[in-house]
Amino acid sequence: MAKIKCTNCGCTELKEVFIYDIVSASECSSPRDPVNNYACMKCGHVETYLCELDPVAREKREAAEKGRERVLSETLKQAEDCIAEFKKLSEIILDENSTQRQAREARVELNKVQDRFKREYYKIRETDSKTASKLHREMEEARNNYVGNQQRDRNRYN
Ligand SMILES: [Zn+2]
Numbered sequence: 001m002a003k004i005k006c007t008n009c010g011c012t013e014l015k016e017v018f019i020y021d022i023v024s025a026s027e028c029s030s031p032r033d034p035v036n037n038y039a040c041m042k043c044g045h046v047e048t049y050l051c052e053l054d055p056v057a058r059e060k061r062e063a064a065e066k067g068r069e070r071v072l073s074e075t076l077k078q079a080e081d082c083i084a085e086f087k088k089l090s091e092i093i094l095d096e097n098s099t100q101r102q103a104r105e106a107r108v109e110l111n112k113v114q115d116r117f118k119r120e121y122y123k124i125r126e127t128d129s130k131t132a133s134k135l136h137r138e139m140e141e142a143r144n145n146y147v148g149n150q151q152r153d154r155n156r157y158n
Pocket of ligand 1: 006008011045
């Protein structure tokens with residue numbers, strides 16, 4: 001918690017309070033600067049900050065921003081993992097040394113991984129469309145590679 005200090009007694013224990021003005025109808029139409037108020041728990045003095053200068057509110061804003069960044073980087077990691085897993089699974093499917101059962105299981109996982117990727121991709125696209133399209137390209141490439149190799153395999157056996 002950011003430190004705010006009572007300018008009257010120096011106490012640092014302040015609590016956010018909401019002060020409602022009793023205003024006439026004409027005054028209602030003139031908007032006031034948005035402020036936050038903190039009352040000193042010791043002497044009752046009220047400290048007022050303009051919202052954008054309020055140290056407590058600023059810290060909350062920054063924490064929320066950091067939280068969003070963390071979520072985004074976690075989502076990004078998930079999406080990248082999906083692409084890596086897709087590549088790994090398609091290799092298993094295409095590997096002639098894989099048993100039919102292994103290939104079948106890998107195919108099921110391959111579908112799941114694509115669904116998972118789609119979910120992460122949509123989340124990323126909301127906040128970072130550039131990164132999202134880069135991931136989308138990577139996934140497309142992996143998919144085309146897989147489909148192309150599958151085609152080659154089929155031609156080889158026919
Ligand atoms: Zn005080």
